[in-house]
Amino acid sequence: xxxxxxxxxxxxxxxxxxxxxxxxxxxxxxxxxxxxxxxxxxxxxxxxxxxxxxxxxxxxxxxxxxxxxxxxxxxxxxxxxxxxxxxxxxxxxxxxxxxxxxxxxxxxxxxxxxxxxxxxxxxxxxxxxxxxxxxxxxxxxxxxxxxxxxxxxxxxxxxxxxxxxxxxxxxxxxxx
Amino acid sequence: xxxxxxxxxxxxxxxxxxxxxxxxxxxxxxxxxxxxxxxxxxxxxxxxxxxxxxxxxxxxxxxxxxxxxxxxxxxxxxxxxxxxxxxxxxxxxxxxxxxxxxxxxxxxxxxxxxxxxxxxxxxxxxxxxxxxxxxxxxxxxxxxxxxxxxxxxxxxxxxxxxxxxxxxxxxxxxxxxxxxxxxxxxxxxxxxxxxxxxxxxxxxxxxxxxxxxxxxxxxxxxxxxxxxxxxxxxxxxxxxxxxxxxxxxxxxxxxxxxxxxxxxxxxxxxxxxxxxxxxxxxxxxxxxxxxxxxxxxxxxxxxxxxxxxxxxxxxxxxxxxxxxxxxxxxxxxxxxxxxxxxxxxxxxxxxxxxxxxxxxxxxxxxxxxxxxxxxxxxxxxxxxxxxxxxxxxxxxxxxxxxxxxxxxxxxxxxxxxxxxxxxxxxxxxxxxxxxxxxxxxxxxxxxxxxxxxxxxxxxxxxxxxxxxxxxxxxxxxxxxxxxxxxxxxxxxxxxxxxxxxxxxxxxxxxxxxxxxxxxxxxxxxxxxxxxxxxxxxxxxxx
Numbered sequence: 239x240x241x242x243x244x245x246x247x248x249x250x251x252x253x254x255x256x257x258x259x260x261x262x263x264x265x266x267x268x269x270x271x272x273x274x275x276x277x278x279x280x281x282x283x284x285x286x287x288x289x290x291x292x293x294x295x296x297x298x299x300x301x302x303x304x305x306x307x308x309x310x311x312x313x314x315x316x317x318x319x320x321x322x323x324x325x326x327x328x329x330x331x332x333x334x335x336x337x338x339x340x341x342x343x344x345x346x347x348x349x350x351x352x353x354x355x356x357x358x359x360x361x362x363x364x365x366x367x368x369x370x371x372x373x374x375x376x377x378x379x380x381x382x383x384x385x386x387x388x389x390x391x392x393x394x395x396x397x398x399x400x401x402x403x404x405x406x407x408x409x410x411x412x413x414x
Numbered sequence: 415x416x417x418x419x420x421x422x423x424x425x426x427x428x429x430x431x432x433x434x435x436x437x438x439x440x441x442x443x444x445x446x447x448x449x450x451x452x453x454x455x456x457x458x459x460x461x462x463x464x465x466x467x468x469x470x471x472x473x474x475x476x477x478x479x480x481x482x483x484x485x486x487x488x489x490x491x492x493x494x495x496x497x498x499x500x501x502x503x504x505x506x507x508x509x510x511x512x513x514x515x516x517x518x519x520x521x522x523x524x525x526x527x528x529x530x531x532x533x534x535x536x537x538x539x540x541x542x543x544x545x546x547x548x549x550x551x552x553x554x555x556x557x558x559x560x561x562x563x564x565x566x567x568x569x570x571x572x573x574x575x576x577x578x579x580x581x582x583x584x585x586x587x588x589x590x591x592x593x594x595x596x597x598x599x600x601x602x603x604x605x606x607x608x609x610x611x612x613x614x615x616x617x618x619x620x621x622x623x624x625x626x627x628x629x630x631x632x633x634x635x636x637x638x639x640x641x642x643x644x645x646x647x648x649x650x651x652x653x654x655x656x657x658x659x660x661x662x663x664x665x666x667x668x669x670x671x672x673x674x675x676x677x678x679x680x681x682x683x684x685x686x687x688x689x690x691x692x693x694x695x696x697x698x699x700x701x702x703x704x705x706x707x708x709x710x711x712x713x714x715x716x717x718x719x720x721x722x723x724x725x726x727x728x729x730x731x732x733x734x735x736x737x738x739x740x741x742x743x744x745x746x747x748x749x750x751x752x753x754x755x756x757x758x759x760x761x762x763x764x765x766x767x768x769x770x771x772x773x774x775x776x777x778x779x780x781x782x783x784x785x786x787x788x789x790x791x792x793x794x795x796x797x798x799x800x801x802x803x804x805x806x807x808x809x810x811x812x813x814x815x816x817x818x819x820x821x822x823x824x825x826x827x828x829x830x831x832x833x834x835x836x837x838x839x840x841x842x843x844x845x846x847x848x849x850x851x852x853x854x855x856x857x858x859x860x861x862x863x864x865x866x867x868x869x870x871x872x873x874x875x876x877x878x879x880x881x882x883x884x885x886x887x888x889x890x891x892x893x894x895x896x897x898x899x900x901x902x903x904x905x906x907x908x909x910x911x912x913x914x915x916x917x918x919x920x921x922x923x924x925x926x927x928x929x930x931x932x933x934x935x936x937x938x939x940x941x942x943x944x945x946x947x948x949x950x951x952x953x954x955x956x
Contacts (some may be wrong), residue, residue, distance in 0.1 A: 335563065335582070335589030336458045342503035345587035349539040366536055373499035375458055376471045 239311060240265050247292070254288040257311055268313040272396070276305025278325050279385030281392030282318075301392070317412040318397040319404050322390050323351040329386030340383035344372040347390050359405040367394050417862065418484035427480050431503050434475035437488065442860060443722065444488045445497060445526045447565040449476040452675035453890040454573050458589050461526070463496045464488045472496055488599060494530070494862040501531035507542045507587065508613075509559040517614030519627035523562065523753035542587060542805050551579075551599030552681055553606060553619055558590050561615035567591060574676070575781065577601040591615070603781060605682040606675075616854045618663070620683060625652050625662050632659070634844045634890035635667055635946050637879055638677055639740060640685035640871045642786040644773050644881035645673035646947070647681070649873065651892050661686055661873055672885055679781050686873065689740065692854040695897030696807050705866070710900050714908040716865055720848045721757065722913070724822050729759035734811035734820050737799050738827035739764045739788040742877025742889060745902045746799050747932060748918065749826050752906050753802075760805030761820065764794040764834055766828055769782055775882055777791045793880035796951070797932055808836050815842035822848040826902070827869055829857035852902065876922050878929065878941065886933070887948035888941060 240262030249254065253275060257263065264270050273283045275292065281302040283290065290300045297304050312321065326348035335341040348372060350363055371387035371394075378384075394401055403411050417426040420437055425469040427436045435451075437444045447459035454478050467485035472493065475486075487493065504523060512518040544558035567581065568591065572578040579597040582589050583760035593599065599607070607616045626877040637646040646669035649661045664686055697713030698705040708716070719864050724732060735757070737749040746764070753762040767786070768774045770951040775786035794800075801807050806814055812830075814820035814836060823846050843849055851863035854871045873892040878884045903918070903925065910917030918925050923941055930937035933951060938944055 330586055333586035335584070335586045338458070338500050338503045338562075339462050341563070341587055341589060342506050343541075346503075346506060346537065346539065353539070362536075371505070373496070377463065377496055377499075379457060 248289070249293040251292050252288070253283065253290050253292055253309075256292060256309060257288070261309075261311070264311060264313045266313075268315070270311060271314045271316055271349070272312045272318065272321075274302075274308075274310040274312075274389070276303050277308040278310070278328055279303075279389060280305045280320075281388050282396060284396050299351070315412060317355070317410055318393050318400050319351060319355045319410065322393045323348065323355050325389050326351050326386065329382065333382060333386070337378035337380075337383060339374045340386065341376050343370055343383060344386045346370055347374075347386065351390070354401060354404050355410055357404070357407075357409040359401070361402075361405055361406075363405065364394055364398060364401050367391070416482040416484075418480050418482070418486060420486045421489055425480075429479075431480050432476055432620055433464060433466075433473075433478045433480055433486055436473065440597040442488065444475050445522075445530060447522065448566065450566050450569075450610060450675075452574065453566060453569045453610075456565055456569065456768070457555060459500070460563070461497065463493060463500075465490045465493050466681065475658045492780065496532050498532050501527050502537075503537065504562050505531070505535060506537045506539075507559070508562070509541065511560070513805040514623075515560065515614035516617045516622055517560075517611075517627075521614065522612040523921060539712045544590060545722040549619065550593055551604050553605055553679060554599050554618050555619050555622060555737070556591070557615050557617070558592075560613045562613055563589055563591065564612055565591070566610040566612070567616055568609055570603075570610055571599070571601065574606075575601045575603050580607075584704060590934045601674055602678050602680065602779070602783060605679045606666070606677070618683075620711045621663055630662060632892075633703060634892050635888075636873070636890035636892075637789060638681035638685060639689055639879070639889075640678070640681040640787060641778075641782075641784045642789060642791055642882040643673060643782050643784050644789045644879055644885065645669075645677045645681055645782060646872050647677060649686075649892055661690060661843070661892055667946075671947060671950065672881065672887070673782055676782065676800055678781070689854065689871060690873040691871040691893065692868050692874060692897075692899050693871075694854065694856065694866070694899070696868060697898070698866045700862075700864050701865075704786065705861075710898050710904070711908075713865060713867060714878055714905055714912070717850060717867075717905070718912045719851070720865065721822060721909075724848060725757070727820055730819075731761065732819070733759045734806065734815070734823045735758050735759060735763075736808055736823065736825045736828055736830070737762070737764050737794065738766070739786075739791040739794040739799075740872070741768060741790060741794075741902075742875065742879060743790065743793040743797060743886075743929045743933070744877045744922060745826070745875075746794050746797050747925065748902050748906050749916060750797055750799050752824075752910070756906070756913060756917060759828050760802030761811050762799060762805060762816075763801055764791065764799045766808050766830065766921070767834055786882065789881065792884055793878070793886075793933075794883075796880060796934075800841040812836055812838050812842035815846050816844045818845060820846070822846065822850070823864075824850045824852075825859060826852045827854070829853070829859045831858040852905075867905055868895070868897070870899055871894050871899060874899070876941065878926070878944070879931075884951040884953060885948050886937075886944070886951055888944050917924050924933050 294304045330344040330348040333344040360362035371391035374383045444463040448456040457477045462475040465487040550556045568580045583592045632651040634649040646667040648665045648667045650663040735753040769786040850865045852867045852869040853860045874895045876891045907919045926941040
């Protein structure tokens, strides 16, 4: 961002205002590709969602959540598979391991995303990721499992063509 | 009492009952791993998820108390998908070494996977490698790869035994059960984690690779003879053509009135190897240099002639009888009849150790073990295996033997020379004119016997025992003794017949009826009719 920082704003503000006005837009004038509105556990939003209000109800209606309020903006050229790998690695590391779905699921998601990112993906991996995410959601003692699964599912949902490109080209198309 | 419906079936249960308890009580299976009725609820395996009407998420049956009017489904598309997913997650890093796993064939992970699991795996990533065999205690070997982290073992050690040797270390998929530093799984109840483990992660070092579950053709309900608790057990019996039946495992049998879900390691691993089988192959006589085997009829005749000639010269009080409370009620009853009706001596006792004296048998810990390490002291007491009028107790008999007034001693199943045994036993035995011993092993006492009879081991006879609280249970006969091992009835009956004395000569069933009467009556006519859980005899009777 041009002006990354810590902002205190009223709940009525829109995501566009936060990103484009207060934070000054994507640095270097690049196009905005995706926004995580509330920390790593929040499902991703795309430019079409920029007018959503930054309040809990509106974000939930848009399929994401306010969460921690930590807004993460990704510019064009960012690999969403790589984003998935990083987020999954984080939750894999965070899982306490008590509940079966979270203990095994967070590790599984991370391994599959890392494999796709390194060119070892298969067509069936995309539906596998979505189904594993479904099996991890709403089934455990705490919501860390949901927090790990929901963002990954959203990456596959909004950027499926990018995942497919990784599989097709057997490499990361964004790699230099 | 709240009423709810489970899969359309109305069930009424006491308040506070969980859905899982209600289901299991009604014979409806809801698959589960971390739940165990003897342990606090954990709720982490997520296997017992059920659909509850008006609840947006699935709920775990083990931690959901029944509420009035609740509508629960354990069979639905949503439940089945969730359950299948849990099994798939479990198998991701499970080694699937079922063909070489002790648990294979009696494994809840196998069974639920076959019934509710996915047919194949979608997992193509490398599995996590972990330690495959780590000896974590005197009896237990741990395989971390097979573990599904249900934490039953952790909760057992922490909440039931209170020693807490085990915990979960690391986190996420790296989580593992392990010992706390400097600890070993060596509490006196450690073997229970083998039964608790729903997979083959905690196995018995003794039983490891000895058999497959389907080789264990019989599960005989029996009683542990290791202490006066008399825990209900199941004996797993294998039958090899060339070896015949043998007990390969001792497991606890749930009995809320006696031992709950558990048994101690002594009873599981040590007691039957020591007492289960008769190690003697026939009667023997002491000769100058050693022992000479004799046939059973000759031995019975020798017993008769020794005692007969002694009683011609001396009063019946010259004979003493000591019977172990390891004997069954049936055997003790015969010994008492022998002393009173055949020999006519009042010198009869079973109390060899302080723990068998009134008030001497205390609990050894907060769980099961008791100080009296014999299973039938209460039976002996109730059947009157005690000194008669002017009769001598064990200590008195030994003093009288040393003084030369007691000339003959019959000892049934007891080693008087054992550590902690009665004082002065060695000298007393030396001065006896005649010592006859019945035992299943060649104990130091048995070695000194002029006449030694083999006694069937505790898996080689039928019979009953009464625990410290007056709970009567049946022992199972699993094997036949090897060699010429007569029952006590055969030997004592033979003597009584030769002397023309009245004596119960019948089958164990007929002897039971007399035992039942001697115990105060009100007991089943047939020993087979004694319920598996046993019978609590009225306090103080007879």
